[in-house]
Amino acid sequence: MKPPIEGGRGLSTRLRTAKGRTTASQKWLERQLNDPYVRAARAAGWRSRAAFKIIELDEKYSLFKPGQRVVDLGAAPGGWTQVAVQRVGGAGKVVGLDLLPMDEIVGATLLQGDFEDVAVEQEVLRVLDGPADLVLSDMAPNTTGHNATDHLRILGLIDLALDFASKVLVPGGGFVAKAFQGGTERDLLNRMKRDFASVKHAKPPASRKGSAEMYVVAQGFRGGSR
Known part of the structure; x- marks a missing residue:
């Protein structure tokens, strides 16, 4: 784009x-x-400028396909969820999940809750009527201004999102998460390389030039279906 x-x-x-x-x-x-x-x-009509980030990542990595089941973690205000709905089409299923309430998005099911909660995880799978093809996370912690601390916090979020993805993804599925410059640390990166056929880091053009933001894109999940 x-x-x-x-x-x-x-x-x-x-x-x-x-x-x-x-x-x-x-x-x-x-x-x-x-x-x-x-x-x-x-x-x-996108709810946030962040919509362009996932659009650009999709154009580079072909994340979305018609009919997919997609989960958007930390979805509020809903820009990524909107893009997912558009790209998977009417045959697909999209769940937007956040601790915060969101206004309705036609074509998506919006859930309010903590993705670490087993009951919420089960509800996501129920709504999708099966495992997910793609798990997205644009979540970021509140920054402290201390680079080392902020980096550890974002790594913690990626780790938690990856745990969730490993439980709900279909074999061959994909995972996209926000990271900061420097990417994912070695142990986490090795885990992703073990569990996925391809792991890349990318900074879409829509990310502000002065921002330390980047994304990790993992594709070809090797785990088993639930």
Whole structure:
């Protein structure tokens, strides 16, 4: 997918400093207003600019296929779930799961709960009516500003998401998770290479240039079906 193209003369929008608004929130608002992916997401009806990240990863790795069963972990506000619904089509099944409530997405089943809960896991499999073909995770921990701590936190989330994926994936299935620069650490990476035929790291164009964000894409699950 080509990045959204902005028309005009490349002018940026600046906000007047509002009383009570911090410098950080001021910069965040200006970045949102001047982000072509944010505007393109609104125009296309995506709930977040993150939709373009999974679209770009799909175009590179062919993640989605018609009729697939897909689970989106940490799905709120629902951008990745929307893309999954569109790409698997009416014959597919998509479950969006989050601790937070989400507004309805036509074509998807939205569940509120913790994916580590066995009852939630069983409900996901019930809704899918079988094992998943693809598990997605765009989850990220709250950052502390301490790179080593933040890296350990994101690795912990990947590990938990991978545990879930290993329980619900069909043989040959795929797993996509958010990581930070530096990728996954050795033990986790070795585990993924053992369990999947292909493991790659990628930074889609929609990820902000200054962000440490990247994604791990694992395909060809070698485990057995439930």
